[in-house]
Every structure is written in C-alpha cells, then in structure tokens.
Amino acid sequence: MVKIIMHGCNGHMGQVISGLVEKDPDAEIVAGIDVADQGKNSYPVYTNMEECQVEADALIDFSSAKATDALLAYCEKRKLPIVLCTTGLSEEQLAKVEETSKNVAVLKSANMSLGINTLMKLLQDAAKVLATAGFDMEIVEKHHRLKLDAPSGTALALADSINEAMDNQYHYIYDRSQRREMRDDKEIGISAVRGGTIVGEHEVIFAGPDEVIEFKHTAYSKAVFGKGAVEAAKFLAGKPAGRYDMSDVISAK
Ligand SMILES: NC(=O)C1=CN([C@@H]2O[C@H](COP(=O)(O)OP(=O)(O)OC[C@H]3O[C@@H](n4cnc5c(N)ncnc54)[C@H](OP(=O)(O)O)[C@@H]3O)[C@@H](O)[C@H]2O)C=CC1
Ligand SMILES: O=C(O)C1=N[C@H](C(=O)O)C[C@H](O)C1
Numbered sequence: 001m002v003k004i005i006m007h008g009c010n011g012h013m014g015q016v017i018s019g020l021v022e023k024d025p026d027a028e029i030v031a032g033i034d035v036a037d038q039g040k041n042s043y044p045v046y047t048n049m050e051e052c053q054v055e056a057d058a059l060i061d062f063s064s065a066k067a068t069d070a071l072l073a074y075c076e077k078r079k080l081p082i083v084l085c086t087t088g089l090s091e092e093q094l095a096k097v098e099e100t101s102k103n104v105a106v107l108k109s110a111n112m113s114l115g116i117n118t119l120m121k122l123l124q125d126a127a128k129v130l131a132t133a134g135f136d137m138e139i140v141e142k143h144h145r146l147k148l149d150a151p152s153g154t155a156l157a158l159a160d161s162i163n164e165a166m167d168n169q170y171h172y173i174y175d176r177s178q179r180r181e182m183r184d185d186k187e188i189g190i191s192a193v194r195g196g197t198i199v200g201e202h203e204v205i206f207a208g209p210d211e212v213i214e215f216k217h218t219a220y221s222k223a224v225f226g227k228g229a230v231e232a233a234k235f236l237a238g239k240p241a242g243r244y245d246m247s248d249v250i251s252a253k
Helices: 012-022 065-078 091-100 114-130 153-165 223-236 246-252
Strands: 002-007 027-033 058-061 082-084 105-108 136-143 171-173 187-194 200-208 211-219 242-244
Touching: 002 012, 002 223, 012 027, 012 223, 027 223, 058 065, 058 223, 065 082, 065 091, 082 223, 091 105, 105 223, 105 246, 114 153, 114 200, 114 211, 114 223, 114 246, 136 153, 153 187, 153 200, 223 246
Parallel strands: 002 027, 002 058, 058 082, 082 105, 105 242, 136 187, 171 187
Antiparallel strands: 136 200, 200 211
C-alpha cells in the first residue's frame, strides 16, 4: 500500500486524484495540504505544510508555482519523494528542482498522460526527418478558462523534446503581434488559446512546401493526468534521490 500526501488537495486535480485513490486498493491518501480546509476530504488536511508530519511514501503536487519553493524544501527535509505536476515554474525554480533531486527522488512532468508522453517520442523522429527537410514547426495548445499559465507546460515540453532531437538549434516565439518580418528557419511558434472547459489539447504542426503533417492529442478528462500521477507515486516510493520523468514510469510497466 503506497501512502500519499496530496498537495493542492482541494483543487480540480487534487479532487480527481482523491476519487481515483479511493477506488485503488494499492494506494491511500494519508493527508492533504492546501490553503484552506474546505471539509471535503476524508483525510486530514493541513493548511500549514510544516505541520504535516504524517508518515508517507510519496507526495503528489498539483497546486501553484507560488508554492513550489517551500514544497521542494519540505520534501527535501523529510526525504519524501515528490511527483511534481504543477506547471508555470520559473527558470530559478527549475534550477531548484535539479538541486533538490540531488537529495531526494523528484519526478517532474508537465503532463502525466500516456498519450502525450508517447507523442514526445514520436515527435523526435518526425522532427529529424521533417525539420531537416525544412518543414516549419508550430505548436497550438488549448485549455479551459481557469488556467493561469501560458503557454502550457506541455507545449513547452513538446517543444523541448523536438529541440533536443534537433541539437537545440531552435528558439521559441510566443507572440508575433509586434513582428514585421518573415518567420525564421529556426523558430518553433507556440500559441495558446483559453476558453470554456477545454481539458487540454495540443497540436504540433509540421508545415512544408505544399504539404502539412499534424499531430494532435486531446485529453477528454482530467482522469488521464490523475491516473498517471498515482502510477508515478507508486513508482517513486522507495526510489533513491535523482530526477525521474514519466518515461521511467512507462518503461517500468
Ligand atoms: N502535469 C500534469 O499532467 C497536469 C498539471 N496541471 C497543473 O497542476 C496545477 C494545478 O491544476 P488544477 O488542479 O487544475 O488547479 P486548481 O486551481 O484547481 O487547484 C490548485 C489547488 O492548489 C491550491 N493552492 C494554491 N496555492 C497554494 C499554496 N501556496 N499551497 C497549497 N495549495 C495551494 C489552490 O487553492 P486556491 O484555489 O485557494 O488558490 C487549489 O486548491 C496547475 O499548475 C496545472 O497547470 C494540471 C493538470 C495536469
Ligand atoms: O492546467 C491544466 O489544466 C493542465 N496543465 C498542464 C499543462 O500546463 O500542460 C497539463 C494539461 O494540459 C492540463
């Protein structure tokens, strides 16, 4: 039985995971942490992270980048493996994630779904052929009106995956509204759409002379992220310090 602390337990993803774990005989949420105790969880909820000293095997985080610094320090101090799913982290926070992973197991992934993590690999192969042949690459992401960060962490991760396969020759363009020049060969354009209740859509467009190839992933429910996060917590329990990602979880299955 894997014992989990749910950070951001009152939020949309915190509630999805609470529901999934209730039906899972191999996992249990032993405590939640959030800014308030709204009385909607069956486990104890702490509003002061430091006061939560409940024994656990892993912590799952879906909260806010504002909480990330304190959360990393808390998990490092407690030697508590952390599944970090919050997006919108700053460069400084990304460096802190690397530092923390020297002392405790950290699995950071902007998208916990099997589909997106498979797409990342497919895109590397596609880019090696198509970008090398001069195709332009653009990413368009669409999310619900409540999403705070843009572009999505997933859009950035997809771009990074492509860029890594292309020896990091590309730079990212987020806004063309002030530009009066043609697109350059080494850019990946990233555009964000926000509206309604769209769970999450990512399109990667390879546009070449007289032909276009599009890869598209659509999440139809937040459960795809929740399932991945619970699997990640089970995988991470008992792991030594280090940086992990969803490809480690998928290949261990
Ligand atoms: N990696 C992945 O697969 C996915 C990542 N995400 C990311 O996860 C994050 C959360 O998403 P979602 O659940 O939809 O967002 P919500 O806003 O619904 O939930 C976030 C929760 O965290 C709480 N919170 C805010 N600040 C703190 C803090 N300092 N300490 C503790 N809790 C805090 C919020 O409280 P309050 O409402 O009072 O502010 C809220 O209860 C986002 O960054 C999102 O992009 C989302 C889906 C999938
Ligand atoms: O905020 C969300 O909802 C999501 N955020 C993640 C991101 O920023 O990529 C993952 C998913 O697309 C949903």
